[in-house]
Amino acid sequence: MQPKMITLTVNGRKHQVALNPDETLLNALRQLNYTDVKNGCEKGDCGACAVLLNGKAVNSCLVLAWQADGSEILTNAGLGTMDNPHPIQEAFADAGAAQCGYCTPGMIISAKALLDQNPHPSEEEIREAISGNLCRCTGYAQIITAIQIAAERIAASALVGSGQGGKQ
Amino acid sequence: MPEFDLLMPQTLPEALEMLGDRAPDLTPLAGGTNVIVYMREDRHRYKMLMDLTRLNELHGVRREDGHLVLGSATTIAELLTDPLIAEHGALLRQAAAVFASPLVRNRATVGGNLVDASPAADTAPPLLVMNAEVELASQKGVRRVPMDEFMVGVNETLRQPEELLVSIRWPLPATRSAGGFSKIGLRKGAVCSVVSAAVMVEKDEDGLCQSARIALGAVATRPIRAYAAEEILVGQPLKPQIIDLAGQLSAETVKPIDDIRGSADYRRRMVEVLVRRLLSRAAQEIVPRE
Numbered sequence: 129m130q131p132k133m134i135t136l137t138v139n140g141r142k143h144q145v146a147l148n149p150d151e152t153l154l155n156a157l158r159q160l161n162y163t164d165v166k167n168g169c170e171k172g173d174c175g176a177c178a179v180l181l182n183g184k185a186v187n188s189c190l191v192l193a194w195q196a197d198g199s200e201i202l203t204n205a206g207l208g209t210m211d212n213p214h215p216i217q218e219a220f221a222d223a224g225a226a227q228c229g230y231c232t233p234g235m236i237i238s239a240k241a242l243l244d245q246n247p248h249p250s251e252e253e254i255r256e257a258i259s260g261n262l263c264r265c266t267g268y269a270q271i272i273t274a275i276q277i278a279a280e281r282i283a284a285s286a287l288v289g290s291g292q293g294g295k296q
Numbered sequence: 297m298p299e300f301d302l303l304m305p306q307t308l309p310e311a312l313e314m315l316g317d318r319a320p321d322l323t324p325l326a327g328g329t330n331v332i333v334y335m336r337e338d339r340h341r342y343k344m345l346m347d348l349t350r351l352n353e354l355h356g357v358r359r360e361d362g363h364l365v366l367g368s369a370t371t372i373a374e375l376l377t378d379p380l381i382a383e384h385g386a387l388l389r390q391a392a393a394v395f396a397s398p399l400v401r402n403r404a405t406v407g408g409n410l411v412d413a414s415p416a417a418d419t420a421p422p423l424l425v426m427n428a429e430v431e432l433a434s435q436k437g438v439r440r441v442p443m444d445e446f447m448v449g450v451n452e453t454l455r456q457p458e459e460l461l462v463s464i465r466w467p468l469p470a471t472r473s474a475g476g477f478s479k480i481g482l483r484k485g486a487v488c489s490v491v492s493a494a495v496m497v498e499k500d501e502d503g504l505c506q507s508a509r510i511a512l513g514a515v516a517t518r519p520i521r522a523y524a525a526e527e528i529l530v531g532q533p534l535k536p537q538i539i540d541l542a543g544q545l546s547a548e549t550v551k552p553i554d555d556i557r558g559s560a561d562y563r564r565r566m567v568e569v570l571v572r573r574l575l576s577r578a579a580q581e582i583v584p585r586e
């Protein structure tokens with residue numbers, strides 16, 4: 129077992145790290161201090177470790193770091209900051225969709241993947257989109273509300289952006 | 297996780313050479329959604345893995361002399377967006393829509409699902425009723441195996457250690473044909489099948505059943521065809537009585553077990569229900585000639 133130099137671009141920042149073949153992307157990201165990516169089950173069941181890998185939402189615990197060599201990775205922390213949160217992050221806060229918060233980064237990644245593909249999802253589509261993310265606290269209702277609010281706000285700001293809204 | 301080495305071939309010939317030299321100590325790794333979980337659960341130890349995700353030869357969907365050919369590394373998520381699959385593999389698409397979770401679907405591959413050979417593998421019933429074949433390659437050459445022979449038992453297939461599954465192919469479905477896939481799980485999202493079923497029927501010009509295929513998952517040591525039920529449908533009008541009988545015969549074909557997900561008796565009854573529903577729906581879907 130020999131380590132190899134791997135290049136990972138995380139939230140726009142390029143990292144070169146020497147990693148062993150049995151290292152998962154989840155562990156690699158956490159070692160690089162992207163601790164918003166959570167370790168829940170390491171078996172694909174909980175979704176706490178979800179990240180966007182080249183634009184697709186995946187369980188980072190089921191990806192080997194070497195398989196991700198050269199990839200672009202986006203974690204929840206890369207979506208926004210405390211001063212300038214992403215509309216999904218803001219909606220999660222406003223709707224009370226985070227209690228202990230452990231599932232939240234993964235939930236937000238699944239929500240982002242959904243809204244990128246389907247800006248106006250039905251409740252059924254939202255439930256399906258987060259079906260790989262487990263939450264032990266909220267009972268999911270606030271999470272679904274948060275994603276609905278985020279979809280509305282993103283649509284409204286797109287209208288403003290394109291000059292069709294009430295921009296003054 | 298126990299230690300292992302990882303080989304990263306860039307082309308199919310390179311991968312086949314590595315496998316030829318090192319099998320059975322070298323295990324292919326596609327999406328890892330079975331392999332990594334097996335390592336975590338200590339169900340398996342692998343000395344050496346070989347990543348398949350970079351092999352372009354295993355990706356893509358194409359039409360080729362009356363068949364649809366699907367690269368083995370096609371992900372379950374890709375089945376949901378590919379226009380050729382929507383047109384010529386509707387059943388496979390239905391199975392993809394209820395397969396695991398969106399997160400797992402972005403990694404899990406069709407090839408991995410078939411080689412893992414779980415009796416509950418959700419891509420198997422659709423591929424069985426579409427009369428699919430798998431194509432296996434080694435340094436010595438390429439061979440094709442019909443789906444109904446490929447899986448031989450729980451986690452067992454006819455694949456030799458030095459072979460890779462490169463593609464899956466099936467004849468384009470006939471115009472007067474229809475079918476469906478359905479699965480029952482313990483809840484709606486992200487679950488393994490307790491029972492699954494797929495059917496495909498074709499009508500002749502007079503509206504009689506010309507051919508029928510029925511496949512069942514999670515009710516035997518491998519996904520199986522219900523040949524006895526298929527036979528009684530051929531040459532008949534697809535009416536409720538004969539459809540009921542096909543459901544009963546399907547239930548008699550299966551050899552389910554009691555496990556944490558359901559009892560054998562429940563599974564047998566659900567086979568009857570699923571087959572009946574799927575056949576009725578398919579029979580109505582085929583539009584009679586003007």
Ligand SMILES: Cc1cc2nc3c(=O)[nH]c(=O)nc-3n(C[C@H](O)[C@H](O)[C@H](O)COP(=O)(O)OP(=O)(O)OC[C@H]3O[C@@H](n4cnc5c(N)ncnc54)[C@H](O)[C@@H]3O)c2cc1C
Nearest residue numbers: 172324326327328329330331396405408409411417418461
């Ligand atoms: C949370 C969760 C939910 C799941 N839900 C479902 C479900 O609903 N339905 C279902 O059917 N399955 C389900 N699975 C199981 C799994 O996702 C599927 O079996 C998946 O299709 C496996 O594909 P993979 O690419 O990840 O395979 P891998 O784990 O990479 O490989 C699986 C096996 O296939 C071999 N292999 C892979 N590709 C090839 C190839 N081209 N040639 C030769 N050998 C190869 C590997 O050596 C290994 O033995 C689930 C798994 C998880 C973790």
Ligand code: FES
Nearest residue numbers: 168169170175189
């Ligand atoms: S930690 Fe990856 S799915 Fe649970």
Ligand code: FES
Nearest residue numbers: 227228263264265
């Ligand atoms: S908020 Fe605690 S697990 Fe979801």
